[in-house]
Amino acid sequence: MRTIKFSLICAAAVAGFFFSLMNGSVEIPLTQIFGELDETKRQILMNIRLPRTIVAMLVGVNLSLSGAILQAVMKNPLADPHIIGISSGAGLFGIFVMMIFGDAGILVTPAAFIGAMLAATLIYILAWKDGIRPIRVILAGVAVSAFLGAGISALLIFYSDKVHGALLWMVGGLSARSWQHVEILLPYSIAGTLLTFLSARHLNVLQLGDEVATGLGVRVNLVRTILTAIAALLAASAVCVVGLLGFVGLIVPHTARLILGSDYKILLPGAAFLGAAVVTISDTFARTIFAPTELPVGILMAMLGAPFFLYLLRREL
Amino acid sequence: MNLTAENISVTLGGKEILRDVSYKFISGKRTALIGANGAGKSTLLKVLCLLNEKFSGVVTLDGKNIREVGRKNLARVMAILPQERDAPQDTTVKQLVSFGRFPHKKFFDGNSAEDDAAIKNALELTRLTEFENRQVISLSGGERQRAWLATTLAQRPKILLLDEPTTYLDIAHQLEVMDIIADVNKKFSTTIIMVLHDINHARLYSDDVLIIKDKKIVAAGEPKKILSAQILSEIFNVEADIFTNAAGDKIIFPIKRRANIEL
Numbered sequence: 001m002r003t004i005k006f007s008l009i010c011a012a013a014v015a016g017f018f019f020s021l022m023n024g025s026v027e028i029p030l031t032q033i034f035g036e037l038d039e040t041k042r043q044i045l046m047n048i049r050l051p052r053t054i055v056a057m058l059v060g061v062n063l064s065l066s067g068a069i070l071q072a073v074m075k076n077p078l079a080d081p082h083i084i085g086i087s088s089g090a091g092l093f094g095i096f097v098m099m100i101f102g103d104a105g106i107l108v109t110p111a112a113f114i115g116a117m118l119a120a121t122l123i124y125i126l127a128w129k130d131g132i133r134p135i136r137v138i139l140a141g142v143a144v145s146a147f148l149g150a151g152i153s154a155l156l157i158f159y160s161d162k163v164h165g166a167l168l169w170m171v172g173g174l175s176a177r178s179w180q181h182v183e184i185l186l187p188y189s190i191a192g193t194l195l196t197f198l199s200a201r202h203l204n205v206l207q208l209g210d211e212v213a214t215g216l217g218v219r220v221n222l223v224r225t226i227l228t229a230i231a232a233l234l235a236a237s238a239v240c241v242v243g244l245l246g247f248v249g250l251i252v253p254h255t256a257r258l259i260l261g262s263d264y265k266i267l268l269p270g271a272a273f274l275g276a277a278v279v280t281i282s283d284t285f286a287r288t289i290f291a292p293t294e295l296p297v298g299i300l301m302a303m304l305g306a307p308f309f310l311y312l313l314r315r316e317l
Numbered sequence: 318m319n320l321t322a323e324n325i326s327v328t329l330g331g332k333e334i335l336r337d338v339s340y341k342f343i344s345g346k347r348t349a350l351i352g353a354n355g356a357g358k359s360t361l362l363k364v365l366c367l368l369n370e371k372f373s374g375v376v377t378l379d380g381k382n383i384r385e386v387g388r389k390n391l392a393r394v395m396a397i398l399p400q401e402r403d404a405p406q407d408t409t410v411k412q413l414v415s416f417g418r419f420p421h422k423k424f425f426d427g428n429s430a431e432d433d434a435a436i437k438n439a440l441e442l443t444r445l446t447e448f449e450n451r452q453v454i455s456l457s458g459g460e461r462q463r464a465w466l467a468t469t470l471a472q473r474p475k476i477l478l479l480d481e482p483t484t485y486l487d488i489a490h491q492l493e494v495m496d497i498i499a500d501v502n503k504k505f506s507t508t509i510i511m512v513l514h515d516i517n518h519a520r521l522y523s524d525d526v527l528i529i530k531d532k533k534i535v536a537a538g539e540p541k542k543i544l545s546a547q548i549l550s551e552i553f554n555v556e557a558d559i560f561t562n563a564a565g566d567k568i569i570f571p572i573k574r575r576a577n578i579e580l
């Protein structure tokens with residue numbers, strides 16, 4: 001049963017990939033993707049659709065894995081990359097650069113990444129007191145995020161003429177993402193995914209509680225620190241490329257857990273594929289539904305995903 | 318394996334919990350830690366397995382400082398059943414028990430024949446074989462406690478530490494758990510160190526009793542010799558009667574709180 005569900009999630013990821021390649025302002029049927037393509041369509045496919053689709057998949061994978069890790073490490077179902085300050089840190093630094101230097105896309109990405117990692121580190125330092133306790137991380141995260149959030153609001157008010165660009169970025173979107181973004185994401189996705197999968201056993205044991213995990217020979221503080229760092233890198237790399245896509249990191253790992261159960265050996269790959277599927281499919285709808293206007297994928301994802309998630313929740317819990 | 322505590326002192330949050338406690342635990346026997354709430358029994362237990370690392374003094378395992386043994390190596394010979402624990406909703410009994418094999422595995426190891434045998438054995442010892450595919454959450458309190466106990470048994474420990482293993486269980490399930498522990502001790506000569514609340518459990522199910530009061534060990538020895546009405550009156554401030562039951566065991570029965578409690 002679980003094998004079937006897992007296969008369906010994998011199939012959804014593959015379907016999402018092709019769905020995204022085929023649809024847009026110019027439709028490219030599957031037969032043409034694998035067959036003869038005229039030059040224009042080839043250009044669209046290779047330089048626009050393919051990189052954007054790959055970015056969507058990688059972002060989906062990174063955010064989902066990040067959320068899945070944090071939910072076990074923090075022992076909290078509400079844990080997601082927001083909680084360790086990724087969004088507020090990336091938001092403040094990213095928007096600051098946008099406001100000061102205009103829409104300089106080249107600078108926004110590294111600035112957002114640095115901001116995300118700084119915020120995560122700050123929260124961790126603030127939460128440290130003879131080791132790390134999830135509840136302290138969560139509360140320190142709330143405080144730091146509120147603080148940085150005030151900075152974001154101040155920036156938006158002082159530079160109200162440039163709010164539109166910042167707003168788009170805060171919602172999270174994939175428009176005009178290209179090969180350079182794939183290059184930014186790919187190393188983090190590969191390294192992060194490998195490290196995460198290697199940690200599956202430890203994530204499983206952490207779910208049993210600190211005392212049980214310690215009794216089973218896990219150095220809980222060390223493992224928790226390393227895993228949080230992996231989660232931060234995964235999320236920061238995604239957020240700096242596509243903006244503050246909030247939904248994926250919280251709801252995809254949950255949904256995967258409701259569908260596949262809480263054994264991380266299956267849950268992690270499941271969440272990765274589901275994340276890739278959700279982001280590619282949502283993005284395709286987001287850019288076609290009101291064509292030629294593009295909706296930021298973050299909006300659509302939350303509108304479709306939240307009710308679906310509630311449906312699952314009512315059914316399972 | 319010989320477990321020894323030497324000059325253990327613990328201060329938690331500015332409050333002194335244990336002061337200069339030393340004891341050599343008898344290998345292969347069952348030792349019960351007894352004392353009033355807050356006396357420091359659980360703290361001592363947590364020091365012995367490094368669940369509490371903030372103590373002065375040394376705990377040695379066959380003469381070696383346990384701080385230098387390494388967590389994983391320690392977990393291969395010593396298991397602890399703590400009170401604070403949790404399991405995801407969909408965890409089955411067998412999955413839970415399998416976690417006991419964690420310290421024996423390397424990074425990529427699957428289940429070895431030894432793992433399977435240890436898991437099967439632990440399920441049999443706790444009479445949970447027929448429940449192995451049930452979710453832990455669906456079990457009764459007694460069954461759930463046995464499932465967690467089975468997880469520690471799957472670790473194949475030489476020393477097993479238990480923090481109030483019978484709390485929240487009804488009388489029959491309390492005895493069931495104590496019987497399993499006795500059984501394990503007898504079959505594998507596992508050293509058992511347990512925090513117990515019920516003085517009669519300590520009397521009937523242990524070979525050695527440690528009484529902790531005012532941060533120190535105030536009495537230690539064979540339960541039949543040291544567990545008297547007088548001791549009970551001293552450590553718990555209650556008056557008690559002692560009966561001899563049909564089997565010839567002496568049973569301590571608390572009657573009322575001592576009137577003149579010195580403050």
